[in-house]
Amino acid sequence: MxxxxxxxxxxxxxxxxxxxxxxxxxxxxxxxxxxxxxxxxxxxxxxxxxxxxxxxxxxxxxxxxxxxxxxxxxxxxxxxxxxxxxxxxxxxxxxxxxxxxxxGSTSMSKKFVKRESGNVMTRQQAAALMKLGRELVMLIKIMLAVVLMLGVGALVLYMVKN
Structure with missing residues (x-):
């Protein structure tokens, strides 16, 4: 201190x-x-x-x-x-x-986090990886919403034609 x-x-x-x-x-x-x-x-x-x-x-x-x-x-x-x-x-x-x-401040990036494989990564790298993971999850959610909307649109068109 x-x-x-x-x-x-x-x-x-x-x-x-x-x-x-x-x-x-x-x-x-x-x-x-x-x-x-x-x-x-x-x-x-x-x-x-x-x-x-x-x-x-x-x-x-x-x-x-x-x-x-x-x-x-x-x-x-x-x-x-x-x-x-x-x-x-x-x-x-x-x-x-x-x-x-x-x-990822310079001082904090000097501290290391141990991966399961035994390799090490900096906290800055771990934080960037977590951010990337959150962005990928958001992208998957958006894609799922688009597929669902297309499916509902196709179902509506099918019902209208029959």
Whole structure:
């Protein structure tokens, strides 16, 4: 997990300012960070200044909001708004990750998926293959609909002539 955080990027990525509390365990201030790891790029997390030394307080943004609500740092409308914003933010990040994965980002394409035959393909190739499969299924459905319409048309013509 990267501990690097940019205040300007954090402000631009945040829709909501959450209170930075003192850690219940060691009384040090909890700080906000933005992850720059491949798996969680852009995700906001909160941790105690002593995390990894003498304290284990560490939460993703949504879990931090839930912690604040459970411990009455956020109440009423503020709690509802913060929880809704954090859930929406997580969904946006998950959607962005999925989109990035489906586009075959350079970093994700370096990871490999093992085929049954023992050969390997990149995730980008696997995603392209899945997309091709969906397009083929759609084409087959269209062809089936056309054949059915032609069959019904032929049946109608046959009935009209007899």
């Amino acid at each position: 990267s501990l690097t955080s940019s205040s300007s990027s954090a402000v631009h990525r945040r829709a909501l300012a959450l209170p930075l509390i003192r850690c219940a365990g060691c009384k040090e201030k909890v700080r906000m960070f933005v992850s720059t790891t491949e798996k969680h790029d852009g995700w906001v997390f909160y941790k105690c200044q002593n995390h990894g030394v003498s304290c284990e307080f560490w939460r993703w943004e949504l879990e931090y909001v839930q912690y604040l609500v459970e411990n009455h740092y956020l109440v009423g409308d503020a709690a509802v708004d913060a929880n809704g914003a954090a859930e929406e933010r997580r969904e946006q990040l998950l959607n962005a990750q999925e989109l990035n994965y489906m586009k």
